[in-house]
Amino acid sequence: MLMTGRHTPRFTMTDGGLPPGLWLIGLGPGDLGLMTADAIEHARACDFRFLEGYTATLPGDQEDRLEGLVGKWKKAMRPMVEDPAEILSLANENSVALLVVGDPMQATTHVDLESHCAEQGIDFSVIPGLSATSMAISLSGLQSYRFGRQVTLPFAYGEYLPTSPLEMIDSNYTNNLHTLVLLDLDPTGMGVETPQPMQPKQAVETLQAMFEKLVEHEGGVRESMTTAITNWDAVLLSDLGTSDQRVASGDLEDIAKLTGGRIHCLILPAKFTGLEREAYERRRRQA
Amino acid sequence: MLMTGRHTPRFTMTDGGLPPGLWLIGLGPGDLGLMTADAIEHARACDFRFLEGYTATLPGDQEDRLEGLVGKWKKAMRPMVEDPAEILSLANENSVALLVVGDPMQATTHVDLESHCAEQGIDFSVIPGLSATSMAISLSGLQSYRFGRQVTLPFAYGEYLPTSPLEMIDSNYTNNLHTLVLLDLDPTGMGVETPQPMQPKQAVETLQAMFEKLVEHEGGVRESMTTAITNWDAVLLSDLGTSDQRVASGDLEDIAKLTGGRIHCLILPAKFTGLEREAYERRRRQA
Numbered sequence: 001m002l003m004t005g006r007h008t009p010r011f012t013m014t015d016g017g018l019p020p021g022l023w024l025i026g027l028g029p030g031d032l033g034l035m036t037a038d039a040i041e042h043a044r045a046c047d048f049r050f051l052e053g054y055t056a057t058l059p060g061d062q063e064d065r066l067e068g069l070v071g072k073w074k075k076a077m078r079p080m081v082e083d084p085a086e087i088l089s090l091a092n093e094n095s096v097a098l099l100v101v102g103d104p105m106q107a108t109t110h111v112d113l114e115s116h117c118a119e120q121g122i123d124f125s126v127i128p129g130l131s132a133t134s135m136a137i138s139l140s141g142l143q144s145y146r147f148g149r150q151v152t153l154p155f156a157y158g159e160y161l162p163t164s165p166l167e168m169i170d171s172n173y174t175n176n177l178h179t180l181v182l183l184d185l186d187p188t189g190m191g192v193e194t195p196q197p198m199q200p201k202q203a204v205e206t207l208q209a210m211f212e213k214l215v216e217h218e219g220g221v222r223e224s225m226t227t228a229i230t231n232w233d234a235v236l237l238s239d240l241g242t243s244d245q246r247v248a249s250g251d252l253e254d255i256a257k258l259t260g261g262r263i264h265c266l267i268l269p270a271k272f273t274g275l276e277r278e279a280y281e282r283r284r285r286q287a
Numbered sequence: 288m289l290m291t292g293r294h295t296p297r298f299t300m301t302d303g304g305l306p307p308g309l310w311l312i313g314l315g316p317g318d319l320g321l322m323t324a325d326a327i328e329h330a331r332a333c334d335f336r337f338l339e340g341y342t343a344t345l346p347g348d349q350e351d352r353l354e355g356l357v358g359k360w361k362k363a364m365r366p367m368v369e370d371p372a373e374i375l376s377l378a379n380e381n382s383v384a385l386l387v388v389g390d391p392m393q394a395t396t397h398v399d400l401e402s403h404c405a406e407q408g409i410d411f412s413v414i415p416g417l418s419a420t421s422m423a424i425s426l427s428g429l430q431s432y433r434f435g436r437q438v439t440l441p442f443a444y445g446e447y448l449p450t451s452p453l454e455m456i457d458s459n460y461t462n463n464l465h466t467l468v469l470l471d472l473d474p475t476g477m478g479v480e481t482p483q484p485m486q487p488k489q490a491v492e493t494l495q496a497m498f499e500k501l502v503e504h505e506g507g508v509r510e511s512m513t514t515a516i517t518n519w520d521a522v523l524l525s526d527l528g529t530s531d532q533r534v535a536s537g538d539l540e541d542i543a544k545l546t547g548g549r550i551h552c553l554i555l556p557a558k559f560t561g562l563e564r565e566a567y568e569r570r571r572r573q574a
Contacts, residue, residue, distance in 0.1 A: 033325035036315065036417065040324065105425040108562060114428065115565055126426065128528075130323065133431070134421040138392040139413065141401065144420070148436050149464055175458070177436055241415075275395060278402055 018045045018095035022087070022117055024104035025097050026129015029241025032062050032069055039127045040070060046097035048090055049073035052081055055109065056101035057195065059242055059262075066099075073099065081109055084116060091122050103131040132265070136180055136237045139247050140267050141279025148177030153206055153266075155187040155198060163217065166210040173270050174224045181266040197263045200236055204229070204256040230256075235267040235283060249283040258285065305332045305382035309374070309404055311391035312384050313416015316528025319349050319356055326414045327357060333384035335377055336360035339368055342396065343388035344482065346529055346549075353386075360386065368396055371403060378409050390418040419552070423467055423524045426534050427554050428566025435464030440493055440553075442474040442485060450504065453497040460557050461511045468553040484550045487523055491516070491543040517543075522554040522570060535572035545572065 025043050028034030035043075043049060051058070051066065053075040058066070066073060076098065080086060090096050104110050104126055117124035137144050151168045154161075165181075172179045183198035198206070208229050215221050230253040238246040238261035248258060255266070272280060312330050315321030322330075330336060338345070338353065340362040345353070353360060363385065367373060377383050391397050391413055404411035424431050438455045441448075452468075459466045470485035485493070495516050502508050517540040525533040525548035535545060542553070559567060 028323065031325070033328070034323045034415070036321045036323055037327065038318070038320035041320070103421065103425050105428070106431050108430065111428050111562055111566055114569070115562070118569055128321070128417055128422050128425055130415055130417055131421065134390065134418065135415050138390050138415055141392070141398050143395065144393050145437050145439070149434065149462075150432050152432070171462070175436075275398055275402070279398055282401070282405055 017047065018042065019123065020092060020094055021096070021123025021125060022091040022113065023095060023097045023125050023127065024110055024113065025099050025127045026104045026131075027058065027099050027101050028130040029102055029132040029135055030059050030062060030239070031242050032058075032065055034130050034241050035069075036127065036129065039129060042127050043070035043097050043099060045095065047094040049097045049099060050076040050080075050087065052076050052098055052100045052110075054078045054081070055107040058101055062242075070097075070099075081113070084113060088116060088120060088122060091117070092120070100129070103129045103134075106131055106133075130241065132240045132263075133180060133182070135240045136265050136267065139237060139240065140235045141283065142178055142235075142267065142269060142276050143273070146176070146178050146270065148172030148175060148179055150180045150182060152182045152184065153198065153203055154184045155189065155202075156206065156209065157189045161206070161209055161213060163210045163214040166207060166214060169268055170222065170224055173268070176270045178270050179268045181268060183264055183266070185263075195263075200258045200264055200266075201256045203264070203266060204252045207252070233269055233272075233280065235269070235280070236264055237267070238262075238264045240265075247283050248285040249280050250285050254285060304334065305329065306410065307379060307381055308383070308410025308412060309378040309400065310382060310384045310412050310414065311397055311400065312386050312414045313391045313418075314345065314386050314388050315417040316389055316419040316422055317346050317349060317526070318529050319345075319352055321417050321528050322356075323414065323416065326416060329414050330357035330384045330386060332382065334381040336384045336386060337363040337367075337374065339363050339385055339387045339397075341365045341368070342394040345388055349529075357384075357386075368400070371400060375403060375407060375409060378404070379407070387416070390416045390421075393418055393420075417528065419527045419550075420467060420469070422527045423552050423554065426524060426527065427465075427522045428570065429465055429522075429554065429556060429563050430560070433463070433465050433557065435459030435462060435466055437467045437469060439469045439471065440485065440490055441471045442476065442489075443493065443496065444476045448493070448496055448500060450497045450501040453494060453501060456555055457509065457511055460555070463557045465557050466555045468555060470551055470553070472550075482550075487545050487551055487553075488543045490551070490553060491539045494539070520556055520559075520567065522556070522567070523551055524554070525549075525551045527552075534570050536567050536570035537572050541572060 025039050051073050054077050114124050151165045153165050169179045183203050185195035185197050211229050232252045234252050234255050235249045236255045312326050338360050341364050401411050438452045440452050456466045470490050472482035472484050498516050519539050521539050521542050522536045523542045
């Protein structure tokens with residue numbers, strides 16, 4: 001019963017709704033204009049709607065628009081999604097939409113819902129959504145096939161700061177691959193109700209601290225890291241898929257000075273091709 | 288003037304259209320139901336519409352739907368896009384939509400259009416679209432952050448078959464990263480009018496041939512490749528984002544037996560986490 005949503009013939013609104021089951025519906029990265037037509041139709045047609053409100057959140061103005069676009073909804077926070085008995089018992093008899101910011105299958109917890117549905121014989125369907133990560137790669141102007149693994153940059157927890165994110169960036173770089181770097185949302189490491197996304201300045205400081213720790217640990221500077229971190233090329237992508245979207249390139253010293261915006265990610269490029277270099281220059285932040 | 292489409296206030300249909308410029312608009316992977324609301328609105332509002340028809344194509348039934356959804360359009364084949372004087376001169380005075388299957392910035396040729404527009408002072412805007420590659424990762428049930436670089440598997444040209452794609456897959460695998468493998472569309476290597484996508488059986492044979500060549504070249508079997516290729520785990524994703532979409536897992540011997548479908552891609556996983564293993568088993572093809 002996997003992904004029946006795109007196997008079954010397209011329902012028509014005159015059918016009076018969807019069959020019972022759980023519909024994971026991607027809302028896209030923020031602005032509801034980036035929902036797909038299928039996502040809007042299916043969300044409208046479901047008997048019940050929940051907005052998954054903890055792996056990612058909508059901007060406030062878009063949350064206000066949601067009811068007008070798809071109908072009444074309730075917010076589902078972490079306990080309700082990770083212990084989904086209530087949602088699943090509802091989905092046994094009704095069509096239930098779980099609306100997820102971005103793409104609905106990127107978080108482990110949603111793959112887990114697929115597993116619960118399979119065990120309980122509940123229909124499970126996915127309507128995909130645009131993710132901020134795929135938009136970041138697209139809008140950078142860099143070639144998507146040249147990206148290596150993505151890396152998340154965590155806040156330091158007290159004295160503890162891993163160097164593995166920097167080592168993964170370096171491993172991509174030495175393999176001639178760009179890195180998409182996601183920035184941590186939770187400085188406490190304990191789960192926060194309201195995300196506190198890492199800002200550009202903090203990201204550059206974190207990379208610098210990792211570098212110093214790595215040099216100390218390895219007793220020297222890797223040959224691939226002889227350029228000072230503040231001189232590394234970077235692209236900063238902020239609030240993608242919202243009305244405040246911004247894309248800016250520059251070295252990390254310049255990037256660290258950029259303020260404003262809520263959620264950011266960074267791209268740390270490997271050596272550019274000619275066309276990539278031009279795209280990078282066009283995105284240079286206006287001083 | 289980069290990406291003004293998401294910087295400018297949302298236009299309203301009563302404004303009577305969009306300002307002059309080139310609008311790169313993503314159609315999503317195939318079914319037009321996966322276009323975003325913004326993409327539909329902007330495509331409708333443009334004065335002229337071209338469907339980019341050579342880096343990817345729409346299924347025939349969706350091409351037939353397009354006019355009803357967004358208005359009259361013409362097809363733009365390779366010469367018109369790579370030598371875009373006609374489109375750009377039109378975009379100087381009018382709002383011009385270039386409709387692209389998938390996401391509009393994944394192909395080099397579209398980044399090149401950004402460059403031409405910048406040189407000529409023409410407004411250039413992007414409305415992103417869902418790509419089949421991001422859907423593949425999402426629908427596999429595997430964790431997106433565990434993917435390494437993507438790899439394209441080419442047809443052999445006469446006697447010539449590179450082993451580098453297999454080596455990249457192996458490099459991801461030994462770094463504990465999954466690989467998304469795109470399959471070649473052009474057995475001639477010379478450019479074809481109608482894509483002839485590699486089928487699952489051909490893909491497995493190609494991997495096997497690369498393996499044999501690599502063993503011969505290196506004088507032995509790498510430790511990471513001691514499992515016979517036909518026993519490798521794989522996920523086959525076919526015609527994603529269309530009404531014929533299919534996701535099937537199994538070893539490559541089973542995958543090679545799957546027929547039907549037009550365009551396929553493969554995922555070759557690294558070691559599974561527990562949740563990934565379960566997702567993989569749920570996708571096992573019914574014998």
